[in-house]
Structure formats: structure tokens, C-alpha cells
Amino acid sequence: MTCILETQGLCKEFGAVTAAKDVNVRIHKGEVVGVIGSNGAGKTTFINMVTGYLKPSRGEILFNGQSIIGRTPRAITRAGMARSFQVAQLFAQLSVLDNLLIAVSAAQSPFPSLLAPMRNASRIEQADAILAEFDISRWRDTPVTAVPQGVRKLIDIAMALIGDPQMLLLDEPTSGVSAEEKTALMDTVMRVVAQHQVTVLFVEHDMDVVRRYVSRILAFYSGEVLADGAPEAVLANPRVQEFVTGGPNAHKRAAQ
Numbered sequence: 001m002t003c004i005l006e007t008q009g010l011c012k013e014f015g016a017v018t019a020a021k022d023v024n025v026r027i028h029k030g031e032v033v034g035v036i037g038s039n040g041a042g043k044t045t046f047i048n049m050v051t052g053y054l055k056p057s058r059g060e061i062l063f064n065g066q067s068i069i070g071r072t073p074r075a076i077t078r079a080g081m082a083r084s085f086q087v088a089q090l091f092a093q094l095s096v097l098d099n100l101l102i103a104v105s106a107a108q109s110p111f112p113s114l115l116a117p118m119r120n121a122s123r124i125e126q127a128d129a130i131l132a133e134f135d136i137s138r139w140r141d142t143p144v145t146a147v148p149q150g151v152r153k154l155i156d157i158a159m160a161l162i163g164d165p166q167m168l169l170l171d172e173p174t175s176g177v178s179a180e181e182k183t184a185l186m187d188t189v190m191r192v193v194a195q196h197q198v199t200v201l202f203v204e205h206d207m208d209v210v211r212r213y214v215s216r217i218l219a220f221y222s223g224e225v226l227a228d229g230a231p232e233a234v235l236a237n238p239r240v241q242e243f244v245t246g247g248p249n250a251h252k253r254a255a256q
């Protein structure tokens, strides 16, 4: 299997707080990896370092074998690694189409000009195509403020996919989305990323979602990788049950 992303001895301290401690991870092309961990375990810190939003205190990050330490988020996106955020980063007053046109324009030009017309036929065609892939074309001309939370999440992920990345990092794609909507949302996301043959790493708190979609789990605790492997093995790991999931039947107890 070809390694697409590797971290070596990745560390991050915020004053006295250790948010990442000697994180060594190898992600292979085509994997769908779930990142789990309780609040404050270091999941977002890991994603922020890998995507250039946060400078590691120490360690190395290789994307397709090349060091990306010190590169800007924009340079990392252009190299083929895109991301979405816990809270969708959208222009709320603009229509869904206009948000996508901004992403298309940014992906086409390294220095998008404010004077260049954003609405040209080929850009609109590209934006319409991705809306159709995510099955959200009916929201095309609606301002983002008026669309449901689940659709906002899809728009954010659609924007990340515009530049045709090789790898996509999703920070809590189902946060803020109702339990009933989660499966439909993730079914859509996984269908589209499979069509684009993108390697995916996503942070998720809902173990039902994790079990359903991932081929591998990375479990974080206190800035360290506590377990890394097949979902059944990681979720059955006593330390993961103690520090991350709260026991084998925690999700059933929480629902009672």
C-alpha cells in the first residue's frame, strides 16, 4: 500500500498543555480513517498541524513523501490535501452557488483577482456539477443562512473537493446535525469521496458513524495515539473503552 501521509514524532505544546505527544501515523492511499478521542484529546490539533493551520513544536509531516512543515494552509491545499471544519466556513449571506464559485475561482488561480469575473460559464458548470454530485442542487440559489445544517456541512465538504484533492480531512462532519440526518449525510459524503477516489480521515464522536464508515481507527488520548488499527480491534481495546468510548455498551447506556 502506498503511504500518502506520514507523521514522525509530531509534538505540540501550548504552554504547559501537551496537545500532541510523539504522534507517529501512516495513512495509505484509499483508506477511510476515523479519528476518535474524548474532548481535548488532541484530534483537532492533529488535523490543524497536518493542514498547516498550526505549527508543530517538533516532528515531521510528509505528504506523498515530501515534507510539508512550514508550508501555508493554501500551499498544502494546492499540494492535494483539503479539509473541512467543525463549523462550516461559508459566506452566510451569499447563495450556495456563489460560495461554490468562490471555491472554484480559488482553486483555478493561485492569486484570485477581485476584478476577474467569478461568474463565467465554465465555473458555473463546475459548481453545478458538484452540487449535483452531492444531491443539493435544489439549494443552489438559496442564501446559506436559509439552508439546513446538514446541507451546510455538505457545501463545506463540496468546496473542499473542488480542487480535486487526493486527501480530505473532515473535522466532525456530523457535528450539529440531528441523529436522523447523520446517516443520510455520511452516505452522501462517502459515495462522493469514493467516486473521486479520495483518501479520507475524519474526526467523529459518534461511534455508530465510525463503525459504519471507516476501515481503520486512530484513537487519541491526552495528545497520544492510544490505539491504531481495524475498527473492531480498536473499539474492543480495554484502554480505548476506559479512556475514549466509556465502555463496550456506553452508546447503548447513553441512549437509555
Ligand SMILES: Nc1ncnc2c1ncn2[C@@H]1O[C@H](COP(=O)(O)OP(=O)(O)OP(=O)(O)O)[C@@H](O)[C@H]1O
Binding pocket: 014, 017, 018, 019, 037, 038, 039, 040, 041, 042, 043, 044, 045, 046
Ligand atoms: N490554541 C490553543 N491554545 C491553548 N490550548 C489549546 C489550543 N488549542 C487546543 N488547546 C488545548 O490542547 C488540547 C487538545 O485540544 P484539541 O482541540 O486538539 O482537542 P480535541 O480532541 O479536538 O477536542 P474536541 O473533541 O473538544 O474538539 C486541549 O487541552 C486544548 O485545551
